[in-house]
Amino acid sequence: MKKRVVITGYGLVTPLGIGPREPWENLINGKSGIGYITRFDATTMKSKIAGEVKDFKPADFIDPKDAKRMDLFTKFAMAAAKMALEMSGLEITDENAPRVGVLVGAGLGGLETFERFHKRLIQTNNPRKVSPFFIPMLISNMASGQIAIQSGAKGPSISISTACATGAHSIGYALRTIQYGDADVMITGGSEAAISPVSVSGFDAMRALAELKDDPTKASRPFDKERTGFVIAEGCGVIVLETLEHAKKRGANIYGEIVGFGQSADAYHIAAPSPNGEGPSRCMASALKDAGIGPEDIDYINAHGTSTPLNDIAETKAIKTVFKDYAYKVPISSNKSMMGHLLGAAGAVESIFTILTIREGIIPPTINYEHPDPECDLDYVPNEAREADIRYAMSNSFGFGGTNATLVFKRFED
Secondary structure, three states: OOOOEEEEEEEEEEOOEEOOOHHHHHHHOOOOOOEEOOOOOOOOOOOOEEEOOOOOOHHHOOOHHHHOOOOHHHHHHHHHHHHHHHHHOOOOOOOOHHHEEEEEEOOOOOHHHHHHHHHHHHHHOOHHHOOOOHHHHHOOOHHHHHHHHHHOOOOOEEOOOOHHHHHHHHHHHHHHHHHOOOOOEEEEEEEEOOOOHHHHHHHHHOOOEOOOOOOHHHOOOOOEOOOOOEOEEOEEEEEEEEEHHHHHHOOOOOOEEEEEEEEEEOOOOOOOOOOOOHHHHHHHHHHHHHHOOOHHHOOEEEOOOOOOHHHHHHHHHHHHHHHHHHHHOOOEEOOHHHHOEOHHHHHHHHHHHHHHHHHHOEEOOEOOOOOEEOOEOOOOOEOOOEEOOOOEEEEEEEEOOOEEEEEEEEOOOO
């Protein structure tokens, strides 16, 4: 019998706010966190908008001396992990440290650090101007590494990078790590800080980003017929997973249970989804099988819903393939309509929002849904949150390279 694994804490750093409540309250109230880019001069960019994290103060979470030696994606991860651990009430001791692991992934890693030091090297032609901390700041496993160092967790320390599915894969493999018996507790999630000139230029060159027509808050419009692309965003989501037995033994508060993990590959294209949604449909079916439930047990789907023309159609087709007639009855929404696409952090942040959707009984809306698309004809919870009794919910994350991950969460019942 598989070990039951529960969520005992979470931390959020998002364009919708920082902390356990502010992002959620803004989400269910349909407030957008998208605006004009302030991180750098974007006047020459085709896309000038992003979901930036506002009012983030690293010193609230990290020693300033240590923070100087971290890329922003690691700072986000440190902050979210600290919040999650504090919420969980977990005390890491010499005795339990080898049974506490970390798995926090990043899709692009220390991109800002790379740009900064590359620019310095080119301008000066002096290798000594490159910091000895450049490589440790750059590499994507440093979020996990720094969390382990700061918290004292001495179990598995791993990083996964699967583009926009990173956060979901990280949580899924943290679940497996616990189920396989390699840890009792995993600190897990995804972090990303890739709002930079080269990143925005690269996504623009792919024609992946949303076209700004007037109001930045209207640019991300998943499943709407007038969608033109995704809005790049940043942030981090971290959760504490542990066995039910371990959580109960220490009297922890339990916020939900993770019961299913599915994964697949499209084997189709480096950036475009398979048009018929075949890869995501197998992924969702696998997650349902892992959870031991059927399609009609799902009460809500937190869609990948990027606001790109091809993805939203492919995901809609995939949902129809798996859920058949029930696809028209199950509510579906996209958090990205309000916060943009957090890339490697998206799946983790959206998993936390899925857990809160179950716990609070409120489904966040898909805002900016104004023009129905005949090819996206399901219930996307348009523009207003909805109360619902939710026992099981699904969260989808799909990434470049055709990589797919689906997680299934359940209301905790002892």
